Amino acid sequence: MSDMLDIVVVGGGIHGAGVAQAAAVGGYQVLLLEQATLGAGTSSRSSKLIHGGLRYLEGGHIRLVRESLAERETLLAIAPDLVTRQAFHIPLYATSHRRPWQVAAGLALYRLLARAHGDFASVPRREWDQLDGLATGNLQAVYRYYDAQTDDLALTRAIAHSAAQFGADIRVAARFLGAERQSRGYEVRFMTGGDVTTCMTRALVNAAGPWAGQVLGRILPGPPRLALDLVQGTHIFTRGRLSCGAYYTEAPADHRPVFVMPWRDGILTGTTETLYAGDPGQAAPLPQEIAYLQEVLRAYFPHLDTTPQDAFAGLRVLVRADGAFGRRPREVTLLADAPNPRLISIIGGKLTGYRLTAARVLARLAASLPARTPQADTRFLPLTPALPGPA
Ligand SMILES: Cc1cc2nc3c(=O)[nH]c(=O)nc-3n(C[C@H](O)[C@H](O)[C@H](O)COP(=O)(O)OP(=O)(O)OC[C@H]3O[C@@H](n4cnc5c(N)ncnc54)[C@H](O)[C@@H]3O)c2cc1C
Numbered sequence: 563m564s565d566m567l568d569i570v571v572v573g574g575g576i577h578g579a580g581v582a583q584a585a586a587v588g589g590y591q592v593l594l595l596e597q598a599t600l601g602a603g604t605s606s607r608s609s610k611l612i613h614g615g616l617r618y619l620e621g622g623h624i625r626l627v628r629e630s631l632a633e634r635e636t637l638l639a640i641a642p643d644l645v646t647r648q649a650f651h652i653p654l655y656a657t658s659h660r661r662p663w664q665v666a667a668g669l670a671l672y673r674l675l676a677r678a679h680g681d682f683a684s685v686p687r688r689e690w691d692q693l694d695g696l697a698t699g700n701l702q703a704v705y706r707y708y709d710a711q712t713d714d715l716a717l718t719r720a721i722a723h724s725a726a727q728f729g730a731d732i733r734v735a736a737r738f739l740g741a742e743r744q745s746r747g748y749e750v751r752f753m754t755g756g757d758v759t760t761c762m763t764r765a766l767v768n769a770a771g772p773w774a775g776q777v778l779g780r781i782l783p784g785p786p787r788l789a790l791d792l793v794q795g796t797h798i799f800t801r802g803r804l805s806c807g808a809y810y811t812e813a814p815a816d817h818r819p820v821f822v823m824p825w826r827d828g829i830l831t832g833t834t835e836t837l838y839a840g841d842p843g844q845a846a847p848l849p850q851e852i853a854y855l856q857e858v859l860r861a862y863f864p865h866l867d868t869t870p871q872d873a874f875a876g877l878r879v880l881v882r883a884d885g886a887f888g889r890r891p892r893e894v895t896l897l898a899d900a901p902n903p904r905l906i907s908i909i910g911g912k913l914t915g916y917r918l919t920a921a922r923v924l925a926r927l928a929a930s931l932p933a934r935t936p937q938a939d940t941r942f943l944p945l946t947p948a949l950p951g952p953a
Pocket residue numbers: 572573574575576577578595596597598599600601602603604605606607608609610611612613736737738739769770771772773777793794795796833875876877878908910911912913914915
């Protein structure tokens with residue numbers, strides 16, 4: 563390891579992998595520390611969508627949706643083995659919260675923001691009984707549009723693999739213990755297999771997802787903090803087959819959006835939103851969350867077996883604010899230690915936007931880093947599935 567690294571990244575989720583890739587491609591010397599395995603945190607427990615976020619339009623988050631739609635197209639182009647276009651159906655019943663004209667207006671705006679790739683259509687009534695056994699009583703309209711699906715863990719590993727190919731030092735089972743500010747950067751301590759190592763870095767990126775607050779607490783002198791909420795989202799995996807694509811439903815209990823999606827040889831249904839307090843490593847599906855998701859599945863696809871074959875919970879990091887979780891902005895927050903920062907924490911964000919977020923982190927750090935020669939541009943760099951390995 564060099565005497566002075568350019569960047570140390572804490573966390574091997576999609577954001578850490580993305581920053582390590584952007585840094586390595588930018589010619590910087592980068593070390594990534596992941597305490598467990600790559601993607602072990604939220605980045606293997608998401609809804610696995612690469613999407614613009616249709617529902618964020620209701621909150622007026624136009625820029626987020628436009629950027630995410632552009633990133634979706636970039637990822638479809640550079641990672642065709644990992645990100646695939648998927649049809650989504652929005653069934654609207656007499657009891658649905660949103661009226662068909664509202665959904666059509668939202669999809670028209672989504673199409674506008676997606677430019678060339680935003681087709682949507684109303685599914686004709688005569689085709690409704692071909693929609694995977696969707697309940698048709700009181701059904702008033704079904705809209706079909708397109709977004710994309712991924713394997714979040716495989717995508718994270720592929721990005722880390724790409725980073726390593728450009729020279730990033732990726733360490734798993736390597737826990738960040740703490741960092742102390744020095745005149746030229748940070749002195750970082752980390753532990754691997756019982757050994758504590760110290761290294762110097764010009765810049766430090768906290769990409770620890772739900773652990774970001776804990777990581778900030780181990781940095782001296784105390785950097786700026788934000789009040790954060792961890793919000794748990796659970797998915798259930800059940801038997802069955804959806805051959806027409808995914809469904810964007812409204813939970814009967816509270817009208818929250820819930821996706822019912824084809825996933826591997828079964829069906830993935832999620833998600834929930836439950837305030838979480840405790841060790842991020844211990845997040846697990848709650849019985850009431852599972853029952854809630856089973857109720858959604860039963861309401862829309864009465865013929866399906868709702869017995870969970872598996873269930874998993876991920877944690878969103880949301881900046882504390884008033885109002886329902888679903889209405890809080892989903893934009894990523896970059897928390898810096900100074901106007902020309904040497905420490906940046908990535909708070910929240912989306913799988914979909916990881917590449918753009920990484921590019922923004924690098925741009926913010928540029929003034930604290932020496933000039934290096936970029937080796938490639940991540941907008942055009944192909945991502946291929948990494949072979950399974952120790953990470
Ligand atoms: C339920 C749910 C559904 C979602 N669905 C979608 C979706 O469909 N599409 C989308 O675009 N986004 C989605 N998101 C958002 C997306 O999943 C997250 O924004 C993203 O995965 C966060 O990645 P991350 O790298 O910031 O965090 P994480 O993936 O949690 O990675 C943080 C890593 O840091 C490591 N770490 C922590 N502390 C230390 C330490 N001391 N030393 C070393 N390593 C450490 C952890 O082990 C972990 O691997 C969803 C989020 C949730 C919760």
